[in-house]
Amino acid sequence: MNNLEMSDGAKPLLNAVVKHIRENVDPISDEFFAINDTKENRWSHTERQMELLEGAKQKARESGLWNFFLPNAETGEGLSNLDYAYIAAELGKNPLASETLNCSAPDTGNMEVLERIGTEEQKEKWLKPLLAGEIRSAFAMTEPDVASSDAKNISTSAVLENGEWVINGEKYYISGAGDPRCKIMIVMVKTSPDAEPFRQQSQILVPMDTPGVEILGPMHVFGHDDAPHGHMHIKFTNVRVPESNMLWGEGRGFEISQVRLGPGRIHHCMRSIGQAEKALDLMIERGLSRVAFGKKIVDLGKNMETISRAKIEIESMRLLVLKAAKAMDVLGNKEARIWVSMIKAKVPEQVCDIIDQAMQVHGATGISQWSPLSGMYAQQRTLRYADGPDEVHHHVIARNEVKTYQESNARQAIAKSHQPERGSSGFMG
Amino acid sequence: MNNLEMSDGAKPLLNAVVKHIRENVDPISDEFFAINDTKENRWSHTERQMELLEGAKQKARESGLWNFFLPNAETGEGLSNLDYAYIAAELGKNPLASETLNCSAPDTGNMEVLERIGTEEQKEKWLKPLLAGEIRSAFAMTEPDVASSDAKNISTSAVLENGEWVINGEKYYISGAGDPRCKIMIVMVKTSPDAEPFRQQSQILVPMDTPGVEILGPMHVFGHDDAPHGHMHIKFTNVRVPESNMLWGEGRGFEISQVRLGPGRIHHCMRSIGQAEKALDLMIERGLSRVAFGKKIVDLGKNMETISRAKIEIESMRLLVLKAAKAMDVLGNKEARIWVSMIKAKVPEQVCDIIDQAMQVHGATGISQWSPLSGMYAQQRTLRYADGPDEVHHHVIARNEVKTYQESNARQAIAKSHQPERGSSGFMG
Amino acid sequence: MNNLEMSDGAKPLLNAVVKHIRENVDPISDEFFAINDTKENRWSHTERQMELLEGAKQKARESGLWNFFLPNAETGEGLSNLDYAYIAAELGKNPLASETLNCSAPDTGNMEVLERIGTEEQKEKWLKPLLAGEIRSAFAMTEPDVASSDAKNISTSAVLENGEWVINGEKYYISGAGDPRCKIMIVMVKTSPDAEPFRQQSQILVPMDTPGVEILGPMHVFGHDDAPHGHMHIKFTNVRVPESNMLWGEGRGFEISQVRLGPGRIHHCMRSIGQAEKALDLMIERGLSRVAFGKKIVDLGKNMETISRAKIEIESMRLLVLKAAKAMDVLGNKEARIWVSMIKAKVPEQVCDIIDQAMQVHGATGISQWSPLSGMYAQQRTLRYADGPDEVHHHVIARNEVKTYQESNARQAIAKSHQPERGSSGFMG
Amino acid sequence: MNNLEMSDGAKPLLNAVVKHIRENVDPISDEFFAINDTKENRWSHTERQMELLEGAKQKARESGLWNFFLPNAETGEGLSNLDYAYIAAELGKNPLASETLNCSAPDTGNMEVLERIGTEEQKEKWLKPLLAGEIRSAFAMTEPDVASSDAKNISTSAVLENGEWVINGEKYYISGAGDPRCKIMIVMVKTSPDAEPFRQQSQILVPMDTPGVEILGPMHVFGHDDAPHGHMHIKFTNVRVPESNMLWGEGRGFEISQVRLGPGRIHHCMRSIGQAEKALDLMIERGLSRVAFGKKIVDLGKNMETISRAKIEIESMRLLVLKAAKAMDVLGNKEARIWVSMIKAKVPEQVCDIIDQAMQVHGATGISQWSPLSGMYAQQRTLRYADGPDEVHHHVIARNEVKTYQESNARQAIAKSHQPERGSSGFMG
DSSP: OOBOOOOGGGHHHHHHHHHHIIIIIHHHHHHHHHHHTTOSOTTSOOHHHHHHHHHHHHHHHHTTOTTTTSOOTTTOOOOOHHHHHHHHHHHTTSTTHHHHTTOOTTHHHHHHHHHHHOOHHHIIIIIHHHHTTSOEEEEEOOOTTSOTTSGGGOOOEEEEETTEEEEEEEEEEEETTTSTTEEEEEEEEEOOTTSOGGGSEEEEEEETTSTTEEEEEEEOBTTBOOTTTOEEEEEEEEEEEEGGGBSSSTTOHHHHHHHHHHHHHHHHHHHHHHHHHHHHHHHHHHHHHOEETTEEGGGSTTHHHHHHHHHHHHHHHHHHHHHHHHHHHHHHHHHTHHHHHHHHHHHHHHHHHHHHHHHHHHGGGGGSTTSSHHHHHHHHHHHTTTTSOHHHHHHHHHHHHHHHHHHOHHHHHHHHHTSOOTTSOOOOO | OOBOOOOGGGHHHHHHHHHHIIIIIHHHHHHHHHHHTTOSOTTSOOHHHHHHHHHHHHHHHHTTOTTTTSOOTTTOOOOOHHHHHHHHHHHTTSTTHHHHTTOOTTHHHHHHHHHHHOOHHHIIIIIHHHHTTSOEEEEEOOOSSSOTTSGGGOOOEEEEETTEEEEEEEEEEEETTTSTTEEEEEEEEEOOTTSOGGGSEEEEEEETTSTTEEEEEEEOBTTBOOTTTOEEEEEEEEEEEEGGGBSSSTTOHHHHHHHHHHHHHHHHHHHHHHHHHHHHHHHHHHHHHOEETTEEGGGSTTHHHHHHHHHHHHHHHHHHHHHHHHHHHHHHHHHTHHHHHHHHHHHHHHHHHHHHHHHHHHGGGGGSTTSSHHHHHHHHHHHTTTTSOHHHHHHHHHHHHHHHHHHOHHHHHHHHHTSOOTTSOOOOO | OOBOOOOGGGHHHHHHHHHHIIIIIHHHHHHHHHHHTTOSOTTSOOHHHHHHHHHHHHHHHHTTOTTTTSOOTTTOOOOOHHHHHHHHHHHTTSTTHHHHTTOOTTHHHHHHHHHHHOOHHHIIIIIHHHHTTSOEEEEEOOOTTSOTTSGGGOOOEEEEETTEEEEEEEEEEEETTTSTTEEEEEEEEEOOTTSOGGGSEEEEEEETTSTTEEEEEEEOBTTBOOTTTOEEEEEEEEEEEEGGGBSSSTTOHHHHHHHHHHHHHHHHHHHHHHHHHHHHHHHHHHHHHOEETTEEGGGSTTHHHHHHHHHHHHHHHHHHHHHHHHHHHHHHHHHTHHHHHHHHHHHHHHHHHHHHHHHHHHGGGGGSTTSSHHHHHHHHHHHTTTTSOHHHHHHHHHHHHHHHHHHOHHHHHHHHHTSOOTTSOOOOO | OOBOOOOGGGHHHHHHHHHHIIIIIHHHHHHHHHHHTTOSOTTSOOHHHHHHHHHHHHHHHHTTOTTTTSOOTTTOOOOOHHHHHHHHHHHTTSTTHHHHTTOOTTHHHHHHHHHHHOOHHHIIIIIHHHHTTSOEEEEEOOOTTSOTTSGGGOOOEEEEETTEEEEEEEEEEEETTTSTTEEEEEEEEEOOTTSOGGGSEEEEEEETTSTTEEEEEEEOBTTBOOTTTOEEEEEEEEEEEEGGGBSSSTTOHHHHHHHHHHHHHHHHHHHHHHHHHHHHHHHHHHHHHOEETTEEGGGSTTHHHHHHHHHHHHHHHHHHHHHHHHHHHHHHHHHTHHHHHHHHHHHHHHHHHHHHHHHHHHGGGGGSTTSSHHHHHHHHHHTTTTTSOHHHHHHHHHHHHHHHHHHOHHHHHHHHHTSOOTTSOOOOO
């Protein structure tokens, strides 16, 4: 469980990914993002942007890097989560990298789910174009009207009528649904209000162009709409899809969530750590390049300690994420869920702090458009809600820890034996 | 020094201000801000917006509330800082309120400076229309190319040539300079590079329409440009103003800063506390109105303790700000500067934390455009830089505390006497 | 409510107390405490110690300072809580001072209770010698076997048999019960297990020498027994006291607690702030007197910011404690209880932090017997439990804040109105 | 570098150590420590204590576990630091365990130093009886009169006179020097005040019974003297030792420190983590066994989140310590020093917090002699100074991080490239 080394077998892949990013992605990034400043329609890529992007995708296909994230459907073989974690750290360094390798969120999770539990028909219709990088997809879970942190609250309803599921409700923060290339959503719905609590929800495929699907607008993140990707607010009014669009069967919504959430969180956390490293480098760069009160800023006040604490936490977080990935490999998604909750609860909160400190060292520039820091902060801040707020993960971890304690005679024996007798002078440490 | 009660004499004014906000400002606010969503030119108010605003200003004039912030030029009489602090708390509750009473930042500071140290000509030309609410103004201090936290670094130069000051340099985060009604700037410039460090800077009046003044664009705050107010980036290229535009005399830039900064910080901090109170109310409202895992959110986990800690800090901050205001009244701006640094270093940081916690209780809505919280956060976050970053204020406070200790025989005697003799068994607490 | 100035009438008393400490207490302190290092019986004062102490007490009596804390029984007149707070700050500077003025804990609380609700017989027998400084007393509340933070849990029983209350149970952390001069305890007991929850407890007078009262030993605080004062562990086995020893009547235990707790907490918190000030001075003294890596320690790393933050919090806490005292004067103990909970929850926790930082600046000496810091820390750490743990006070504050919000239409209206309409672009701050 | 698994070869040893503790140490611990409460001379073990201890030592010798910590002198083979870290975690669970295996601090460090750089004569005279467990030893570094955090300050002098080193000065916190079995000290002295700063200090062997070595008394830790081990204050007055007692040569004091500090810190940190785990178990046990306000304490307020955060940090710290041990194995002590500083700066501070939270859950019992928590706290608190205060380690880490950044063109390139052009709309995250 503590061998957190990348496997030798995966190292050539890592090297190839690094080479791809350096040769095919880094060189197009400046031009790609500069177009965002001037283009007329913010809600789609321009032709030139698509040309750049598709060019890099084609090169990834040619290098055999396309879809490397996906295990072999027949043999089950593929990258371990641990190996993937190392690659994810590299992907996090360029915001375009994932898409050129067809492993952007939420597509990877959606493809994984379809691959594992989709019917042949579902795979043919949606998995195939997703794997080909021809379309994109979304995952619709969170609702504006209930505390979705408790997924049992989800209330968008799906009722079976004449062989069709009829869906009504509202979802928001549907990331990626702003992009016109997004063609399909997996939607969490309540199908079985009378079943036991964890069997009431289902997941169902809804094409974006189904009548009754109405995009009300983009949700903002600290005022940003993240166009053209977008975190959309969507209303479902009598949306009808065929009965066969149900995934895995009615009432299995929670089970499907177990399939998808783990690796995505590893990916997210590794990217977050990459952001923390970038923030630390920006902090040092700024601290070295400005002078106040006769000293480099880096040498003023608590700044050196801030750098040290950031470094320590970055290394701690990296090891913990690798351990969670390893736990998924060794124990399976279900048993490893505590480890995944641990990184989910620790990493984004701590990374927000590190970015905030980097902002402070920058002075007013730190919160301006001349620095990526405020955008990085906004993005990391959302991760403290995404896939469950920190608080839910803390509760899961604590409940498990209490239960583990209760089941361990050895731990109880020690805890009880180390309560000195009343009347003793105790104090033995 | 510890009588922090509002004076009886000022209470009628407070009541009148509260009445004005309730009757003249609150009723127009929704319409005023709704126009922002649809108007074509984001960088000015619409005719309807001006109509609403001028209507409220007129009512303030009729009620005798106009310019209440300003002490009588001849008698020096006027509101104490302490009384003003109570009124500022009310002003903070509606973002339009200050402007309807002609006491918006940075106009108040600018008017105060002109009133106290301006020449008759300067008063006639700029103070009069400012007092009349016909124009607005800006204050240009921070520079993008140096660490302006150390004001001695400021490098925009002004050189006297043929009876004109010729100004060259760049300033940024010039708040209010985006509004077309802004007609005049007070600019901090380096006039005397060979003088001793605190006598090298001067403050000078620069009309916005002077040739060579070029607005390069708005600086963003967490991605927001705050149009039409704007935090502008301005370039000065051979900008020429008459010699008489100099304020108070060459090399007195730092002295003038002492005049302006105190009351503005009281005002800002009181507004910040108002924001913390609003965040606390939003946190409670949300916590009461949503249910997860069978409980109201307010009753989950650490939320009650979060509310308690927010309440305690709000009350602590309020008392500290009142004390700082009182110190200014009793000791004068200069002696009270440590108290002002204390509130400047404590309040915005703590208010950011409280708003962040309120966001977390809201779930994803907390960072979205459906809640004012992320905008409130962005605004408060900037205050950790404005008028000097937290770190500079902490240093000023600590240096003063160390000096005070060194000058106090009594404190030193106690500190030294409470070092038990070596060999004693000590431990007496 | 915000006039936190000491009354003019009380200033002469304050001056007299300061003079008494300087002239009569400070000069005897070194000799008094030095005796502790060598004396044979740690559990009583030596003759010489008593001589020193009684000498100072006599001088206080002669100066008319004796029992100044107590309001006039007939007129109800006396020191306000606010005035007392200022005096308490001075008392906190010398650990002997309170006793020389007959206002040590828990005697003051006990005398206050007896004065207000005692019968003539109870007053004659116990209040009189307490007021004369001839005996000392204790207050027995906390129990080792239940979570006493919830006072309803208290289970030491008192049953009426033949005109006598028969008491059985265990109490611990009975401060002062180690001193042979302690002759009487007020004991919280459960008399009425069938009454409604807040009417089950009573308070009763138990002389220390009653048969069945057994001192099992001293409780330690970070390994210290605080002899001869002592925090004793006491067992009650069929302890019989006359029916008339009941205070105020059966089932009124909680009511009596309201009488006693407020002023004592003001006193404690003011003393805690005094400890924080002492810690800050020790931190500065050490930081100025040692050099490492070519600089004074005070100028290394984050030390200056640590000093600044300590200073800011000390001033914030002082104002909050004064406000709580004022609230007690204006609103009465019951209404002011939220303010008292606020200082109780904030002050000891923050003072512990400040002392801990002072220790860190001292290096190993900071935790040794050569510095008072570790003893100060231990003492302050206990205050996070005494009179209810921090957590209970936070809960009381939060519950009240939520209730206040629910009862305020104005606050609710604002909180709800500041939720921008869905679909708006929000972000107005 | 990231394979943090224990080696297969070391697993039998780990199992044997666990078995030894369970069978030979746990059974004698209660009796051993109970004797401390009653024995007459606190400053030595009783005969019965020695009998118990020597019995367990003998069993360790018989099982071949004796001195397992020491690498083979000739082949250099032995336990890796990583393997030792796993064993240290087990040793930390019983305070007697280390001594029964002859691997107590500071003996292990002293033996290591003697083994690696001692002369034959030094080995014969001191290493041999240490390896045999017949005597114990001390390490004298810290001085009361200077800031020893900067080791260059050390001023105890050693001057060569007639073939003898004459030592004068004061040391304190000499752990283990209270035990009468302690026969030898390694003392850091200044021999070469005119050499360059890092070549002025030397380390020298001083037998405890040398004339002029005077134990002034025990230093306390939060009021505890930790008898009979003791943290002694020692004065050296014209202490004369033979020239051959010098270790490795004059001026090599800092070099020797590099040899000793690494593994000891791994050991200490692993033991600290063991203490955090124990504190977490005590917190859960208490939280489950008491009820207040109708709920188990564990379910009140923030307690579950506190448990979760403790768990997350324990796992993070464990991985970081294993990584530091691995770094020592792979990179050597010198290159790995940053990793060692990282654990030294993070672990004790965080473990103090966890123990403090466990205390708070316990109520007053938490700081009393009925719980080991306050003793555990005191012990961990000292580790924030031992072998350099946190602040020194943070500075070392930050300086290295800044230097690494300055030497990395790649990092600089990214940091600079991610500064968007002025004028761009930035915000891409």
